[in-house]
Amino acid sequence: MERRRGDELLESLFDATFQLMKETPHTNLTFQQIAEAAKTSRTVLYRRWPTTFDLLQDIYTYKARKLFEGEYFDELKDTGSLRGDFIQLLTVYQGVYDEIGADVMNNYFYIRMQDPDHSRETALHTASLEKHQQAIAHILKNAKARGEKIKKLSKVTLMLPFDLIRMENMARQANISKKRLIAMVDEVLLPVFS
Amino acid sequence: MERRRGDELLESLFDATFQLMKETPHTNLTFQQIAEAAKTSRTVLYRRWPTTFDLLQDIYTYKARKLFEGEYFDELKDTGSLRGDFIQLLTVYQGVYDEIGADVMNNYFYIRMQDPDHSRETALHTASLEKHQQAIAHILKNAKARGEKIKKLSKVTLMLPFDLIRMENMARQANISKKRLIAMVDEVLLPVFS
DNA sequence: TAAATAAGATACAAAATGCACCTTATGAGC
DNA sequence: GCTCATAAGGTGCATTTTGTATCTTATTTA
Numbered sequence: 001m002e003r004r005r006g007d008e009l010l011e012s013l014f015d016a017t018f019q020l021m022k023e024t025p026h027t028n029l030t031f032q033q034i035a036e037a038a039k040t041s042r043t044v045l046y047r048r049w050p051t052t053f054d055l056l057q058d059i060y061t062y063k064a065r066k067l068f069e070g071e072y073f074d075e076l077k078d079t080g081s082l083r084g085d086f087i088q089l090l091t092v093y094q095g096v097y098d099e100i101g102a103d104v105m106n107n108y109f110y111i112r113m114q115d116p117d118h119s120r121e122t123a124l125h126t127a128s129l130e131k132h133q134q135a136i137a138h139i140l141k142n143a144k145a146r147g148e149k150i151k152k153l154s155k156v157t158l159m160l161p162f163d164l165i166r167m168e169n170m171a172r173q174a175n176i177s178k179k180r181l182i183a184m185v186d187e188v189l190l191p192v193f194s
Numbered sequence: 195m196e197r198r199r200g201d202e203l204l205e206s207l208f209d210a211t212f213q214l215m216k217e218t219p220h221t222n223l224t225f226q227q228i229a230e231a232a233k234t235s236r237t238v239l240y241r242r243w244p245t246t247f248d249l250l251q252d253i254y255t256y257k258a259r260k261l262f263e264g265e266y267f268d269e270l271k272d273t274g275s276l277r278g279d280f281i282q283l284l285t286v287y288q289g290v291y292d293e294i295g296a297d298v299m300n301n302y303f304y305i306r307m308q309d310p311d312h313s314r315e316t317a318l319h320t321a322s323l324e325k326h327q328q329a330i331a332h333i334l335k336n337a338k339a340r341g342e343k344i345k346k347l348s349k350v351t352l353m354l355p356f357d358l359i360r361m362e363n364m365a366r367q368a369n370i371s372k373k374r375l376i377a378m379v380d381e382v383l384l385p386v387f388s
Numbered sequence: 389t390a391a392a393t394a395a396g397a398t399a400c401a402a403a404a405t406g407c408a409c410c411t412t413a414t415g416a417g418c
Numbered sequence: 419g420c421t422c423a424t425a426a427g428g429t430g431c432a433t434t435t436t437g438t439a440t441c442t443t444a445t446t447t448a
Contacts, residue, residue, distance in 0.1 A: 032435055
């Protein structure tokens with residue numbers, strides 16, 4: 001009989017758990033069910049995680065890692081205007097949310113907050129923070145080079161484009177329209193940044 | 195032997211559960227433990243909720259109700275300037291977060307998203323949304339009466355002050371300083387609204 | 389090819405679940 | 419006051435889940 005090992009096994013454990021969560025709210029997950037769904041024995045699970053909560057932490061950091069390590073921001077082109085660049089940025093970032101699902105992102109924040117010393121993913125988180133900061137810095141640099149006036153803002157405020165998308169996806173569940181993205185740029189981002 | 199009934203009982207069930215959650219991540223809560231902590235029998239719990247998840251939904255909507263039905267916005271005075279009004283608004287709203295805890299708010303959003311048809315608290319949610327909209331409308335009306343110029347913005351954008359506070363509390367766990375609140379007003383809200 | 393490693397199976401006591409059924413305190417009605 | 423309906427609290431039981439220990443076996447690596 002074939003045996004899955006290492007990452008291959010890990011991924012199918014994650015997949016099975018994820019599959020189960022679509023049916024049951026994950027507060028009620030059991031190792032028994034997961035083992036069954038993943039066609040393995042509980043032993044394999046207990047060896048890795050003391051509780052289902054720990055498993056979930058790993059699932060979401062895994063999903064988040066795949067997300068954060070993506071080259072999404074590398075696709076960003078110079079559209080010729082700050083406005084165009086912002087629209088492109090929001091569109092790409094919203095695309096990430098559409099792809100991975102708002103609930104995963106939501107869960108990531110949730111799990112993060114539950115973890116007293118969110119020890120396991122600080123490195124990941126700071127790395128992703130840096131990527132986000134760089135994306136903004138790049139856009140603003142281009143704008144300045146073009147001669148567009150850019151305000152000096154505090155570091156936290158620079159994250160506003162991402163915060164807007166996040167909030168929109170967390171608080172309001174309706175699909176985010178292109179129109180809304182453009183409104184974010186025209187009503188919020190441009191007045192704030194330029 | 196004395197028996198707690200109705201709301202009194204309900205509240206002490208909530209309290210006991212809440213107490214337990216400080217020790218255990220709530221993914222691992224059991225009815226057994228809760229019943230023990232609340233000094234009652236499991237029967238009482240099963241009569242009310244099929245799973246711990248359902249209990250949690252009720253807890254957070256209860257907590258949220260106490261929050262949303264509060265008269266926080268009624269305290270808002272006319273400070274004489276839009277800037278002052280915004281600072282006051284953010285301070286009051288941040289105070290709410292400090293009081294009730296960012297994790298409760300986080301959980302509220304979380305539970306809300308898990309619930310496919312968040313059926314139980316839609317009324318509550320729209321009521322609170324209205325309160326928020328009114329608070330903003332009031333501030334803007336005063337500003338206009340004073341002769342300050344106010345931009346015409348889409349309905350969703352009007353929620354920006356609250357979105358900022360929410361995001362700040364969800365994504366970044368450090369305590370929000372007065373300085374940061376003022377920066378939000380000067381760097382974001384004033385450029386957007388006026 | 390042998391040894392090390394990790395997956396998977398089995399067993400078992402303890403805890404938790406989900407019900408059914410029973411007892412009893414308490415508030416509402418007369 | 420007294421009675422009765424209601425809801426709280428208790429008990430018992432079959433089933434599921436947990437946590438752990440122990441053993442077998444597939445697969446990697448040296």
